[in-house]
Amino acid sequence: xxxxATSDAVLNLLQFIGTIAFAVSGALVAGGRKMDWFGxxxxxxxxxxxxxxxxxxxxxxxxxxxxxxxxxxxxAGLTALVTIPIVRRGxxxxxxxxxxxxxxxxxxxxxxxxxxxxxxxNVFVAIVMGVITGVxxxxxxxxxxxxxxxxxxxxxxxxAALIGCTIFVLLAQTNIPSGVVLWLSIxxxxxxxxxxxxxxxxxxxxxxxxxD
Amino acid sequence: xxxxATSDAVLNLLQFIGTIAFAVSGALVAGGRKMDWFGxxxxxxxxxxxxxxxxxxxxxxxxxxxxxxxxxxxxAGLTALVTIPIVRRGxxxxxxxxxxxxxxxxxxxxxxxxxxxxxxxNVFVAIVMGVITGVxxxxxxxxxxxxxxxxxxxxxxxxAALIGCTIFVLLAQTNIPSGVVLWLSIxxxxxxxxxxxxxxxxxxxxxxxxxD
Amino acid sequence: xxxxATSDAVLNLLQFIGTIAFAVSGALVAGGRKMDWFGxxxxxxxxxxxxxxxxxxxxxxxxxxxxxxxxxxxxAGLTALVTIPIVRRGxxxxxxxxxxxxxxxxxxxxxxxxxxxxxxxNVFVAIVMGVITGVxxxxxxxxxxxxxxxxxxxxxxxxAALIGCTIFVLLAQTNIPSGVVLWLSIxxxxxxxxxxxxxxxxxxxxxxxxxD
Numbered sequence: 001x002x003x004x005a006t007s008d009a010v011l012n013l014l015q016f017i018g019t020i021a022f023a024v025s026g027a028l029v030a031g032g033r034k035m036d037w038f039g040x041x042x043x044x045x046x047x048x049x050x051x052x053x054x055x056x057x058x059x060x061x062x063x064x065x066x067x068x069x070x071x072x073x074x075x076a077g078l079t080a081l082v083t084i085p086i087v088r089r090g091x092x093x094x095x096x097x098x099x100x101x102x103x104x105x106x107x108x109x110x111x112x113x114x115x116x117x118x119x120x121x122n123v124f125v126a127i128v129m130g131v132i133t134g135v136x137x138x139x140x141x142x143x144x145x146x147x148x149x150x151x152x153x154x155x156x157x158x159x160a161a162l163i164g165c166t167i168f169v170l171l172a173q174t175n176i177p178s179g180v181v182l183w184l185s186i187x188x189x190x191x192x193x194x195x196x197x198x199x200x201x202x203x204x205x206x207x208x209x210x211x212d
Numbered sequence: 213x214x215x216x217a218t219s220d221a222v223l224n225l226l227q228f229i230g231t232i233a234f235a236v237s238g239a240l241v242a243g244g245r246k247m248d249w250f251g252x253x254x255x256x257x258x259x260x261x262x263x264x265x266x267x268x269x270x271x272x273x274x275x276x277x278x279x280x281x282x283x284x285x286x287x288a289g290l291t292a293l294v295t296i297p298i299v300r301r302g303x304x305x306x307x308x309x310x311x312x313x314x315x316x317x318x319x320x321x322x323x324x325x326x327x328x329x330x331x332x333x334n335v336f337v338a339i340v341m342g343v344i345t346g347v348x349x350x351x352x353x354x355x356x357x358x359x360x361x362x363x364x365x366x367x368x369x370x371x372a373a374l375i376g377c378t379i380f381v382l383l384a385q386t387n388i389p390s391g392v393v394l395w396l397s398i399x400x401x402x403x404x405x406x407x408x409x410x411x412x413x414x415x416x417x418x419x420x421x422x423x424d
Numbered sequence: 425x426x427x428x429a430t431s432d433a434v435l436n437l438l439q440f441i442g443t444i445a446f447a448v449s450g451a452l453v454a455g456g457r458k459m460d461w462f463g464x465x466x467x468x469x470x471x472x473x474x475x476x477x478x479x480x481x482x483x484x485x486x487x488x489x490x491x492x493x494x495x496x497x498x499x500a501g502l503t504a505l506v507t508i509p510i511v512r513r514g515x516x517x518x519x520x521x522x523x524x525x526x527x528x529x530x531x532x533x534x535x536x537x538x539x540x541x542x543x544x545x546n547v548f549v550a551i552v553m554g555v556i557t558g559v560x561x562x563x564x565x566x567x568x569x570x571x572x573x574x575x576x577x578x579x580x581x582x583x584a585a586l587i588g589c590t591i592f593v594l595l596a597q598t599n600i601p602s603g604v605v606l607w608l609s610i611x612x613x614x615x616x617x618x619x620x621x622x623x624x625x626x627x628x629x630x631x632x633x634x635x636d
């Protein structure tokens with residue numbers, strides 16, 4: 001595949017899905033913290049555009065993507081506003097949080113790798129950039145809401161992104177159409193993450209002695 | 213008004229005011245955390261230049277502003293050093309913290325919108341960039357000092373910046389002189405924020421069920 | 425000395441040492457937090473490349489350094505993987521954490537000042553950029569692991585970096601060979617920091633009244 005040959009429609013659709021997913025995850029965490037509704041919107045927008053913004057700043061592709069495409073900011077804000085009344089009805093939201101976070105992680109990790117390859121980085125950098133793009137929105141969300149960051153404590157979290165991004169760069173060397181490669185790689189991350197959640201799979205923990 | 217026609221003297225005066233205000237807020241929070249005096253200086257500088265630095269990196273206007281104008285760093289550091297002995301005399305500082313934070317928020321939000329329009333972004337992006345510039349210094353301060361971030365939990369906080377930045381971009385389309393537009397918009401943010409503090413106004417809270 | 429005349433071999437060796445040191449510090453903190461092994465790798469990489477990435481983004485020298493030199497990412501990850509089994513044997517690691525953090529602080533602060541001068545900033549900015557580069561990796565580590573940031577609470581921490589960076593820019597005006605200036609300045613930061621740890625030296629604390 002030619003990494004730059006992916007149709008803009010597919011990329012925009014994926015960015016659309018990832019933005020909604022991460023905005024929902026931000027709104028749900030905000031809900032658990034009793035923020036006012038605009039605080040919820042702010043957190044949702046930061047989660048949704050944070051990873052891509054950091055990716056673009058690291059790559060030097062500035063202004064960052066949402067300066068050119070501000071509708072992603074609007075989409076994230078509207079998603080948060082829609083999420084609030086739904087959740088207020090007493091939804092038991094923990095599972096929705098895990099699901100929306102997993103979708104955002106999967107989509108943004110693969111899109112991050114794709115964009116990085118598109119500006120000519122080598123494949124290793126593209127994989128690292130993908131993992132960063134996928135996890136950073138969640139890092140912002142968790143740090144601001146004072147939760148333990150999923151990327152550090154989540155079962156099979158960043159490693160799922162790593163595997164998916166690696167599959168993406170491998171398949172990108174083949175003749176498989178880019179749309180197929182994108183969806184397939186995203187699917188791998190998502191399935192790995194969801195299985196880890198459901199089966200409580202995890203990597204071995206690193207138990208050093210406690211700090212003083 | 214022509215957004216680039218504002219005199220440098222006015223912009224520097226505003227940046228001067230905002231820098232002092234946010235440096236004071238950083239120093240006061242640091243005081244509440246029993247840092248040593250250089251930790252106080254470091255936190256004050258980060259609060260004072262953090263928002264503008266993020267704005268410049270997102271816009272791709274690099275090196276960031278204080279590389280060209282390092283005296284803002286010096287000003288923030290000196291402000292922190294002056295704040296320390298004053299506060300040590302046993303000042304009950306909570307109200308000064310709220311006030312200095314409100315001034316910094318108001319000034320940097322409007323300056324952020326002005327700079328964003330000045331480099332040619334559309335008005336929606338300019339508003340978002342203004343809100344980011346206004347709130348980010350406080351986010352850094354609160355995360356580093358392990359406080360609940362004002363932007364997420366404060367009553368009428370980011371929304372005050374949003375309203376002021378929106379008024380700025382609207383008035384920027386008129387013939388009102390740019391200096392008047394700047395001061396007026398900053399005044400709106402400040403007044404909204406102070407009324408919210410004094411009257412304990414707030415937006416509806418988003419109470420989802422607690423997380424597990 | 426000519427700040428750009430330092431041999432790449434010396435700069436790479438220093439970057440090598442700093443990367444390992446900060447990766448070890450990240451892995452040790454991660455161990456104290458019971459992360460899984462890939463969470464440890466992620467934290468170690470962020471600590472090791474975070475300061476230099478922020479420096480490059482602030483200076484507008486993008487893509488950031490590790491996009492061109494991805495082996496620093498690999499080095500940090502491998503260092504974390506090697507640290508895990510060693511620490512698992514029950515090492516009492518608090519002293520190793522302080523030592524590795526001090527080495528990373530010293531090396532990255534001076535390299536940050538050197539790079540900043542190399543792209544033509546004035547010496548004051550170069551000192552500030554050095555302090556930022558030195559402390560930011562540790563800030564990331566501490567915020568993500570929910571520890572009190574060393575830069576704010578550590579005894580003689582950022583101020584040791586400040587003194588070393590100042591000595592670097594002063595000696596850079598002389599005819600002393602750049603290699604000597606680099607090692608000497610790094611040594612100053614390291615010795616100051618280690619003495620502060622061992623002798624429990626600290627700057628006066630800033631005790632304001634407690635917040636409400």
